[in-house]
Structures are given as structure tokens and as C-alpha cells.
Amino acid sequence: MATYRQPPISVAQQYYSLNKGIPGQGKLTHKNLIWEYAIQPTPLSRKYSLLLKYNLNKSPEVCVISPDINLLADNKIIPHLYDQDKARLCLYLPSSGQWNKNMLLINTIIPWSSLWLFFFEEWLYSGEWKGGGKHPPLTSKD
């Protein structure tokens, strides 16, 4: 019995749904998309600008552009970042099926980035990350 494999959602479809789903602006090329968007997790939270980069061969990448979260954190090490300097967010457990190419970014990565920022502000205040999550083994890259 042949296993049916759903084809991944194309970057163009992703781009279309982002454009419809969250205010921002971006660029779409044949294989890549970037989307710069603004998020305010709660009415009293800051307004953040984020940049999402995606292509079919890579995991989606989300970085906070402004405000400078390292500055807000007073240069303390911020939990759940892939890259402290680039402020790249760790939003899901790799290879766990939480995210795959058949999912829309607007329903997954985007709201997860909002949740991340909610817990980031709570962390700024309390010094504890209340959002749960897993830490990668020390040897792993990315």
C-alpha cells in the first residue's frame, strides 16, 4: 500500500495567509519568504517588531527586531533563544511534529512568537521563565 504524502504548503500560500492574517510587510521570491510583522501579546505589553524567514528547505526562523530584547534584559542571558545576538526565538520542539511544512505559519509560528514575548516580559519581571519548554542537549547545534 502506497503511503500518501501530503505535499508541503508552498511559500506562496504561506505568504498569502500571512498577508491576510497579521499586519506587516514582506517579500516573496520563488523559494523564500520574509515577513516583518508587529505583535503585542496583551494590551499592556510592548509592541514588538519581528522578522520571519522561511523556505521549504529550512526551519522557519523568527527574530525580534525591535525593541532590543537584549537591552531590555540588561544583557542577561535570555532563555529559549537559538541565538542571543540575533534574538532568534526557539518556538517549538524540533522533530516532534509540533511544526511541519504542512502547517500554516500564521496558525503556529506567529502565535507562538506572541506567547514567547508574553513569557519574555514575565521573565523580565520575575527572573523565571514560566512558559515551560525544553533545553537542547549541550552537543546539539541549532
Added chain:
Amino acid sequence: MKRPHITLDQKHQIAGILEIACKELEITETQFNDAEQKYTSVGNWLSDSGFILLSSSSIYPQGSIKLGTTVKPLSQEEFDVDLICHIPYGANFDPADINNLVGNRLKEKTTYANLLTPLNRGWRIDYANEFHLDITPVINNPQCRNDGVLVPDKELKTWKPSNPKGYAAWFDTYSKIQPAYIQRFNESNFFAKDMEPLPEQQPIKGVLRRAVQLLKRHRDLYFQDKSDGVKKCAPISVIITTLASHAYRKQVEQGIHDNDLDLLLGVINSMPNFIESYSVGDKNYYHVMNPTTLGNNNETENFAEKWNTHPERATWFNIWHAEAINSIKDLIYGEISGLDSLGHQLSSIIGDKVSKRVLENYSGIINKGRKNSLLGMGVTGGIAVDASRKIKANTFFGK
């Protein structure tokens, strides 16, 4: 100092957070039930006594535990559970005799004897780390048309009119007066129509009670680092409660408020208007009357009686009150950017420890929504309970 463009959604969120804060401050249901069970046992022990006077006695709660305005003590101390031991037919006895009668009966039982300490008027049974039961013996007040009672004065020499039961009923009636609001929290620009904002879906439950709790907490924090002399000037809870009740009723009757945060601020702002004061020569006199003790001068209870012999108490009331208004205005109208700055503003009203717990609870509510896939995202990325579009569960990864 109005925050530019403070939105209804922001007010709603602050209201929700204050609601969590007050729940965090008050006695837990478990503690309350435990206290109730323990004081009922004390009551039974007293009325099972062979003494006729005690056998007709009854025990009931008074003060914050009865009013629903309890506030966690600042340090490791226990909750105050204030109780009245009502001995109806004690009128022919001195307060000291009645007090001894109660004390001696309590000492007959080892469990109580071991936990017992005398108070100025009455007895304390101390359940360490949980709460203590403070028992004040009272007798009928035949002069009072309002079913009032007589309580011992501090030196146990004479009886003084009071009415804890009547006061509790009076406060309850006031707290149930329903305010009218113009703005409704479901008119949102931040969330879509079918979304319910977090943390709370309802506005503040009972603005009067919440106002009293926040003020009492602020008072405790404000006076804790003052000198011993100044500490004595901290306004007593019943003054705060009485002034807030009058102010609440007047505010609600005066008209419609935008929302419950505006009402809360209006109540706190106008409290001093209900202190009656007058001068004779260069001396000021103050009255904050118990509204439920009726009669001539010697039949009424002036909660601010001490202000007349210690006028610095009136001054400290004003200083503290101005400070409390500032803290609450800062929270409602001040510059807040980010939940971390909200946390700092909140801690100036309720203290660091509780403020941290409030934001922890808020996170808990969000996490519960994540776990049960109840969350959705509003137009600007806001997190809310959403009936239609759900956020899939995720695990934050990385260092």
C-alpha cells in the same frame, strides 16, 4: 498624568490583574473553613459550660473575616480571625469578670490552654502559621435600638457601645449596590468579536470589597518601615472600610462611571470627604462614626476617637491616603510599557512578593489555555480565549 490613549482593553487587563491580586491577598477557602470549624468548636466548648451565663453564649465572626475583606499579613504572621463571644445576660458584671469567665473556661481544656494568650480585651487562641482566633466577649446593649452590643474598653473597666453584627450587615448592603457603567469590556479593538480576553472575563467582582483590600494592603506596606511611633498612626481597618463604603455609595449614586477602574479610583479619591471634622479653638475634632450604633453621645461609637487625643493620626491618614492614590493612579494611568513594568507598578500597591505571584497566576492562566488549546490570536497578535481559531500547543526549545 493620564496615560495617553489608555484603551478600554488596557483597563480591562488591569482590572483583571487587580482581581487576581485581591484573590491572592485574601484568606484561602481551606483556611477559612478550617477557622470556621475551629471557632465553632470553641463556641460549643463555651456554651457546654455549667455556667448559665456562658451556656447562653454564642460565637460569631466580626471584622474582615465577616466582611470578606481579609488581607494576608505581611510576614509570616497568621491571619487575624476576629470573633465575638456574645454573652447576652452579662449586663450586671464588670468587663473584667466576664473576660475572666471566658478565659477560665478556655483554660479548662488543655488544647486551648496551650494556645491561649490574653489580649487587652479578650483572648487569643493561636494556631501557629495558620491563623489566630481573637475572641472579644460582649454583652447586650439595652440602649441600642439597632441590636447593638457592649464591648469592654481597653482597660476592662467599662462597657462601650459597638455593633459588629449590624456593621457587617450595613457593609454587605452597601457592597451590593450595583454600579452602572458606560463602557462594556466586550467592546474591544484588540480582540475579535468571538474572543474573550485574559486574564479575566469579568470586571472586578465587588469594587467596594476590592478597594478596601487594596487600601489595607497598601497601608500595611506603607507603615511597615516607619518608626514605632508612626506605625501606631496607621489608620485602623474599620476607618478605611467605613470611609470607602460611604464613598462607594455616593459615587455609585452620583452617576454612571466609564468602567470599574474609574469607579475604584473615584471611591478612593473621595474617602476623606466622609471624615467629619470641626474645630473648637485651635483644636480639631474628628468623627468617623459607626453607622450602626445609634443614640446619644455615650451610646455611639466613633472609630476615629483616638484621632482626637492623638491628632498626628489624622495627619498620617492624609499622608498615607495621598500616597495610596498616587500608587493606584500610577497603575491605572501611569506609563506602563510591558508586563514587567506593570509588575513593578503593582508591587508598589501590594508588595513584591504578591505582585510576582499575580503575574505567575496570569502565566498559569495562559499556560492552561495553551495546554487545552483554548487560545487564539487577535488582530495584533494578542493572546485570548478564542472559540474559532485555536493556537496549537508548542514547546519552547533552546537554551
